[in-house]
Amino acid sequence: MSYLLRVVLPDRPGSLGGVAAAIGAAGGDIVGVDVVEHRADGRAVDDFLVDLPSGKLPDALVSACRSVEGVAVEFVGHYSPGAHLHRDLEAVEAMTGDPDRTAEILVDLVPGVFRSGWALLVSLDDGKVKVERAAAGAPEADGYAAPWLPMPGPVRIGTGDGWAPDSWQDVVAVGTPLESGHRAIVFGRDGGPRILDSELARLTHLAALATVIRRDGVTGRDSG
Numbered sequence: 335m336s337y338l339l340r341v342v343l344p345d346r347p348g349s350l351g352g353v354a355a356a357i358g359a360a361g362g363d364i365v366g367v368d369v370v371e372h373r374a375d376g377r378a379v380d381d382f383l384v385d386l387p388s389g390k391l392p393d394a395l396v397s398a399c400r401s402v403e404g405v406a407v408e409f410v411g412h413y414s415p416g417a418h419l420h421r422d423l424e425a426v427e428a429m430t431g432d433p434d435r436t437a438e439i440l441v442d443l444v445p446g447v448f449r450s451g452w453a454l455l456v457s458l459d460d461g462k463v464k465v466e467r468a469a470a471g472a473p474e475a476d477g478y479a480a481p482w483l484p485m486p487g488p489v490r491i492g493t494g495d496g497w498a499p500d501s502w503q504d505v506v507a508v509g510t511p512l513e514s515g516h517r518a519i520v521f522g523r524d525g526g527p528r529i530l531d532s533e534l535a536r537l538t539h540l541a542a543l544a545t546v547i548r549r550d551g552v553t554g555r556d557s558g
Contacts, residue, residue: 336365337384337392338449340409340527341399345378352402357382360398361390368421368449371532377404379530381449383413409527413449422447422540429544433551436544437512437519438467444521445470447540448533453521456509458483466517473501473522484515488538490529491520510538513545 339357343349350367357364362384371379384395396407425443429436437455444453452472457464463483465476478499482491491507498505507522508529519541523529 335386335388336413337362337386337395338409338411338413338527339382339384339395339399339407340370341380341382342377342406342408343380343402344404345372345376349378349402349404350380353380353382353399353405356398356402357384357395360394362386362395362398371530379408383449411525411527422536425540426543426547429547433548436548436551437517440540440544441467441519442469444519444537448521448529448537449523450521450529451505451524453519456483456518456520458516473505474499475502475520482509483518485509485511485518486515487511488534490534491522508534508537510534510541512541 341353343353354364354367363386364382364384366383368381369378370381373379386392386395392410396410399405399407425440425447428443429439432439441453441455444450450470452468452470454465454469454472454475455467456475457466461479463475463478463480465472478497480497481495482489488510489508491509493502493505504525505522506526506528507520509518509520511518519537521537
């Protein structure tokens with residue numbers, strides 16, 4: 335079984351190694367580590383993707399991390415089998431390789447880049463959400479009149495104002511516009527962990543790069 339741990343730890347040399355050693359001692363096999371955020375209070379937020387052998391419970395990972403001084407576990411949850419971690423640079427390289435499909439490629443890679451449960455490429459069609467592409471089991475959205483679209487800028491998507499179907503009720507989600515506010519990329523997690531400001535900023539940066547790569551790709555062909 336694979337698990338995602340979001341760990342808050344002191345932002346100093348040795349802390350990451352201490353957590354990794356504790357996870358290993360508890361029987362966990364670390365598949366990937368991603369530094370999500372450096373905080374002004376001297377702490378960092380890291381995501382660990384960990385495989386556990388049959389019979390081991392995720393509580394053992396939590397206890398192991400907490401045994402390291404100054405470390406707290408913000409979230410632990412099952413991570414989909416077969417899912418992979420990607421880096422922002424990998425997403426940029428993939429988009430550069432196919433400029434006509436930058437938005438679709440980004441949506442496909444977002445779950446691995448952000449360890450999110452799913453992602454959507456949406457547009458506004460006659461006042462309602464049109465799903466152009468969905469990745470990793472996204473909740474229902476097509477045909478709903480969502481108050482967050484059009485999207486003038488990066489947003490946190492709430493579900494308490496009556497628009498959302500039942501499949502959104504335990505979701506934390508954010509979105510950012512593409513070429514215009516009428517087209518956007520959304521990603522979310524079912525049950526957590528919460529989406530940090532740094533993650534939303536990264537999504538916005540990648541979406542802007544998707545637009546630039548697509549435009550430059552088209553311009554390059556036209557000028558040739």
